[in-house]
Amino acid sequence: MNDATINPASMEHLESFRLCLDSVARERIFIGRLQAPSKADMRERFEAGQRNGVIQDWALVNGRVVGWALVMPHHAFGLTHSSWLALGVHRDFRRQGIGHRLMTGVIEQAWQSGLKRLELEVWADNQPAITLYEKLGFRREGVLRNYRYLDGRYTDAVMMAQLRE
Amino acid sequence: MMLDVHIEPSRPELVESFHDCLDSVARESQHLAFDQAPPLEQMRLYVAEGLEKGMVQYFAVDGENVVGWCDIRRAAREIQSHAGTLGMGIRTGYRGQGLGSRLVEWSLIAAWSRGFTRVGLDVFAANKPAIALYRKFGFEHEGVKVSGRLVNGVYDDIVVMGLLRNE
Numbered sequence A: 001m002n003d004a005t006i007n008p009a010s011m012e013h014l015e016s017f018r019l020c021l022d023s024v025a026r027e028r029i030f031i032g033r034l035q036a037p038s039k040a041d042m043r044e045r046f047e048a049g050q051r052n053g054v055i056q057d058w059a060l061v062n063g064r065v066v067g068w069a070l071v072m073p074h075h076a077f078g079l080t081h082s083s084w085l086a087l088g089v090h091r092d093f094r095r096q097g098i099g100h101r102l103m104t105g106v107i108e109q110a111w112q113s114g115l116k117r118l119e120l121e122v123w124a125d126n127q128p129a130i131t132l133y134e135k136l137g138f139r140r141e142g143v144l145r146n147y148r149y150l151d152g153r154y155t156d157a158v159m160m161a162q163l164r165e
Numbered sequence B: 001m002m003l004d005v006h007i008e009p010s011r012p013e014l015v016e017s018f019h020d021c022l023d024s025v026a027r028e029s030q031h032l033a034f035d036q037a038p039p040l041e042q043m044r045l046y047v048a049e050g051l052e053k054g055m056v057q058y059f060a061v062d063g064e065n066v067v068g069w070c071d072i073r074r075a076a077r078e079i080q081s082h083a084g085t086l087g088m089g090i091r092t093g094y095r096g097q098g099l100g101s102r103l104v105e106w107s108l109i110a111a112w113s114r115g116f117t118r119v120g121l122d123v124f125a126a127n128k129p130a131i132a133l134y135r136k137f138g139f140e141h142e143g144v145k146v147s148g149r150l151v152n153g154v155y156d157d158i159v160v161m162g163l164l165r166n167e
Helices: A011-026 A039-051 A098-112 A127-135 B012-026 B040-052 B099-113 B128-136
Strands: A005-008 A055-061 A064-073 A082-089 A117-123 A139-150 A153-163 B005-009 B056-062 B065-074 B083-090 B118-124 B140-151 B154-164
Touching: A005 A098, A011 A039, A011 A055, A011 A064, A011 A082, A055 A098, A064 A098, A082 A098, A082 B140, A098 A127, A117 A127, A117 A139, A117 B140, A127 A153, A139 B083, A139 B118, A139 B154, A153 B140, B005 B099, B012 B040, B012 B056, B012 B065, B012 B083, B040 B056, B056 B099, B065 B099, B083 B099, B099 B128, B118 B128, B118 B140, B128 B154
Parallel strands: A082 A117, B083 B118
Antiparallel strands: A005 A055, A055 A064, A064 A082, A117 A153, A139 A153, A139 B140, B005 B056, B056 B065, B065 B083, B118 B154, B140 B154
16 A cells, blocks of 8 residues: 655655655754745755755655655765654654655665765654554654753754764 | 953954954964954854854953964754854963963853854864863763864864753
């Protein structure tokens, strides 16, 4: 029951991606934003990402974006071997291995591009994601206390990373 | 040497001197995630926009010259608007004389009074004086980005520290 295909992000599907991002954001549980950017803002960010070497794949089902994974290389001095990852899957398409496939794909591309370190942050109460990241080879590096304040409640973030020689 | 250096809040007239100070520290290629300062115009914008969005920034000033800075930037995301990120630097020749402590003290007081409830920072593991300074103010070790820094083929870890406002 999994006919999702993994594809490089493309302008053609940008609005569908924006709707998927908006849906996950509005759950107010998993990601760092509470809604998607506007169409114009989204386009600008996408183009900037392409210029800045962002690796991004989208999961498509019948032409609709249902998940994303991206690797953003750091650009600051001394940090360019390192990068920051993000993942999201639409609520109707979870528990089908799409997140795992998305992550496996961008991680492989990240190593091939010469990156040496992949890092991410995940809310401490998101155990399914933490389990997935551990399965993919990420290790815990620390806990950022009270990193999110939402709906009257603080949440910690777990810092995770993996390295390649 | 007796220092007559005072601490004052950021203001536009000091940004050019701040730029020189940041550039000097950046060019040491030791302590910052810069090896030179961003262009002056970019820094003017950074300071103006930052202050507008509630950034805390203090300068250590010797005469007319900025010789150190500390800023606490507000995170862009709504869910992190309570959280600040601290960055600082002191020009060589002005270190080891307590300026860093004065800058951090003033900045934290301002941050708490402006509603921040968390201040976090990244520091290179090799920078022991900075880590000792942050510990003195109660920052706790929250994690380590293993091999998070790579300069001229040499890795260093990045220590992540955080301080929560006393409630």
